[in-house]
Amino acid sequence: MSPAEPLSANMEDYLEAIFHISEEKQAARAKDIADRVQVNKSSVTGALRSLSEKGLVNYAPYDIITLTTKGKVLATEIVRRHAALKEFFVKILLIDKIEAEEAACKVEHAISKTIIDRLINFVEFMEICPRGGKAWLRGFRRHCENGDTANRCGDYITACLEDLEKRKRQMASSHKTRKHGVSSQK
Amino acid sequence: MSPAEPLSANMEDYLEAIFHISEEKQAARAKDIADRVQVNKSSVTGALRSLSEKGLVNYAPYDIITLTTKGKVLATEIVRRHAALKEFFVKILLIDKIEAEEAACKVEHAISKTIIDRLINFVEFMEICPRGGKAWLRGFRRHCENGDTANRCGDYITACLEDLEKRKRQMASSHKTRKHGVSSQK
């Protein structure tokens, strides 16, 4: 077993495309991949041969294209990175969906698992913590729009305290389910 | 004037290296660049020719290497992206400095100005807003370390309120200076 040397950004894009097409249709055709990745169909042939050699896709000339188990694992990881980045851009940085999507496409190839895990954790905490959450985000939105800062935050603290009380009441009845319990780095 | 088609990640790395070497020493030598970018010196010659053609570096064979005004502007922008990413990784995501540095090196080539501006704005707001800031970050740190969440946030709210009072007192005496007043996207 090779220590799985990293895929190039281009190959990751092909893998991601095959993953998405396979989800939508039953089989992935070279034409679909070419359309999605926006390359010439002859480039797809080359990419498929390369990905096949790496054991990531099942490929034989003129045959239908599927991901191997290894390929599926890798594609899922790329899609996860993409989704996490897009969510952060949209929910936290308040970037519009189209631009967030484009940015995620580029950054997903450059970011490590450690940072993606932290980012997911961060967005989650933002939504859970009563001092953060939606009221805090409203404050950030104002900050972006008109440079408003600390002098208005007092109002939100009040909202936060109310939110905290509400949560305490909720907490009393139901037990929480945990996910993404990222501990300190080793 | 060309609409300045984007530089490749590789060329951005060279530009950044020349920028940093120029800051440290008086003149940038090809050897220094090769050492910094970790490439063979013959690769540097090729890169310099390419950057020279694009009007970003002043280059003549065997001569010293400097950035043009255009090159300096571009390099400054890359360095800004790098710094903003690193700061976000270290201060907000609590990634250790070494890994943050490595990550910033990769991501800086993939991220747009819009998002970098927002990220800078975000980190700034985080430090300004009394509901965010250091107390909030302590909460996030605990969340990362042991999955602790909402039930402990009450303590921090108290700290936040104290912080807010302190800020109000400060506000009363001195006038604020504004920076990074990012408005809504066009």
Place this chain on the structure above:
DNA sequence: TAAAAAAGTTAGTTACACCAAACTTTATAC
């Protein structure tokens, strides 16, 4: 100042990733 070392360049090669054009295979339509 002449020899040696260091720095820089050139030439030739490799790998990746793309393209257009020509060709082959498979699918669709009549």
Place this chain on the structure above:
DNA sequence: GTATAAAGTTTGGTGTAACTAACTTTTTTA
């Protein structure tokens, strides 16, 4: 069931960016 269209492949060529090895220029040192 054969003609045609669509899909897929091969061939040959481009550009980027790296390398090694051989060479030239500059700098250092003795």
